[in-house]
Amino acid sequence: MKKLPCVCGVREVIPRTPSMTFEGKSDFLANIAEIHYASAAVRLLSALSIKSLPNNADRIFTGPPKKDCILVDFVRLQSQSLSHYIQAEHFSPPPHRDIWYNCEQHVHLEGCLVPELLFALALRNNVNLPSTDGLYTSVASYSAYLSRNDAFQDLDAFLSLYYTGLSVLQTQQDYHDLAMVYFRQAAQDNVRHAEVFFDPQAHTSRGVAYETILAGFKSACTEAQTHLGISSKLIMCFLRHVPAADAIEHYYTARPDLLNGSIAGIGLDSSEKGYPPELFQGVYALALKDEVRRTAHAGEEVGPHVVVSSLDKLHVERIDHGRTIPQDLELLSRMAREGIMVTLCPLSNLKLQGVKSIDQLPVRVFLDAGVKFSINCDDPAYFGGFILDNYCVVQEAFNLTAEDWRQICKASIEGSWCDGTRKRTLLEELEVVIDAFNKHSLEGVTGEDQLKDQASVR
Ligand SMILES: Nc1ncnc2[nH]cnc12
């Protein structure tokens, strides 16, 4: 059997030869020469229940994948048995991979605190992570951490883990590093414009200055633009479980940045049950008066009435999640009529038990009803993947056509808060990739040819 030159942690598999197969775990591990990219290595070892690195793969690299490597879908590795996964037919990339040219509007930067950064920052800042629930037992307890991620009962169970981990974030550099985890992956996933959430109250309540958080995130946005070509906007979210007066106080602290565009708008997140949108009418009225952009999480765990209240009482321009919208047919047609975009987060809804399977999400319903929506990753460090993983699971569940994807990618650009010039550029670029895809399809290029093309580009 051919020796693998290297294994990389991304979500698609490019076989060196279409016939390459492995007999099982031990064969697979025996043929890894190097594991490249720490997060992937950690996930791989965890997926295979391996406690330490195999002898012949004792070098772990960080940074972008090398060209000469085998790319492995670690996300699927976690959910399927290795023997199932390594069948040759699972080695082809999704057919529409090339036109997944996208914008993302629903990702929490705090939700990008991947285990390797979490534990590195705990060391860097001398933070003792709690071990009472057996979760953070040592700086090497990645597998405990990952297995916890697979067992969230609901949103609040996840949020308790999410807020606990934030204690490692202390300096401007920490916030910069956190945001760069997202932007680096986004660049690999073909994200061209990203609107990213952050929760200032979750940090100021621990004594971190608002200015520290903002400076770290802003410098990462600048780096993403300069080095990765990704434009971005910051959206500050208010925490529903914290009294609304605190949201108003934070609004005034951030107001100069909201008015000068350093922060593009406001959002509302955290526990949905028991904290109706009405509680936050005051702060949203301030934003409306200041002509500051507004969005809110609604319809993630609770029914469509919270979406209606968010529209009517908070005057939001977008709905984050909106999974339950189709339960109210009048609301469904209103969303289409008023062109209000929904930022769906498939893997998040799956992991937090909102749906039993991805095909229960309203992807086809929204497409047919003309509701604009984008596909997003929410908290990728916790839910098993970044944006492309979400695109992959949607494709698997709904078997969408190139035209469906065109509609989704177009909506994700049109529903963004970037200016008209940037939108036009992105829309033009999208048409170029779709034209190339259609031309390829007409010419009858086979999946295998596309695979070869992609492998040679890398
Ligand atoms: N999925 C989610 N819902 C509500 N608040 C959040 N904060 C981070 N992720 C969230």
Ligand SMILES: [Zn+2]
């Ligand atoms: Zn969210």
